[in-house]
Amino acid sequence: MRLVDVGGRLIEVQVRESARARVVRAVFRYGDQAELVVPVGTSGRTVDRALREYAPWLARQAERAPEPVLTLPPLTETQGRCRARALVTETAEEEAPRIGVVYRRISIRDTSSRWGSCSSSGSLSFSWRLALAPRRILDYVVVHELCHLVHHDHSRRFWSLLAGVRSTYREERRWLSDHGWELLAYRPPHDALGDV
Ligand SMILES: [Zn+2]
Incomplete structure (x- = not known):
């Protein structure tokens, strides 16, 4: 530093x-x-x-650097992880068959620079902080990672697949670049003892 x-x-x-x-x-x-x-x-x-x-x-x-504009739900990290897992799983179960892909497992992490990632073995991980974002933003990140199961890169083919299954993706990407820092800057209140 x-x-x-x-x-x-x-x-x-x-x-x-x-x-x-x-x-x-x-x-x-x-x-x-x-x-x-x-x-x-x-x-x-x-x-x-x-x-x-x-x-x-x-x-x-x-x-x-903008002033924060979002009002974030006051989630603790445990609550955020729980909510992220439930919503991400729900969206992935719905979207994977539509895109025609099969994923292996989903993990929820606290990453500082990526909203989601996709391993070559088909495991997906997501930032719990997506639970703080509007639902459509979380959905976009899930669809983005599912598309990586077809194309493991950001090639033109990847973006055209994504555009085909998520026509609103440009706006959602822009939301993340405008507001993503606010999700990352959010400091959750401490979890109550035993709430883990
Ligand atoms: Zn990507």
Whole structure:
């Protein structure tokens, strides 16, 4: 974690090595947090230079970071996981036959950057925080992951399959890019003892 001074304001930047990264890039998350994704083995000097270069951009992003607009249901994490599992399962059971796919199992996680994922063995995982989102957003993420059982990438074929089974997907993706940070920033109240 590095602190970058952008015109008197400190922004936390998480520096993360990624095997998939080919170039250094910065990602602004929410609040005062950003991430610098670098290829594995990037030198400290390159990181320093990138942080200097990105500072003005980070400052602009921090200024633009929106105020929360959603009223989130006051779920504890246990309640959220429970609700996410029930809704995700319901949607997956309904949508999988329609798309013509079979999944193996569903797990619910607390992920910081992905709403859902799909393994090559057919296991699906989802963020419990989708329970905080409107139902159509959760449904979109489920359909998105089910489509990955056909195409394990974000190729043109993947998006055209998705468009065919979920015509509203563009709007739902936009919702996630506008409001997803609010779901991630949500700090659930503690679960009562024994409520686990
Ligand atoms: Zn995807």
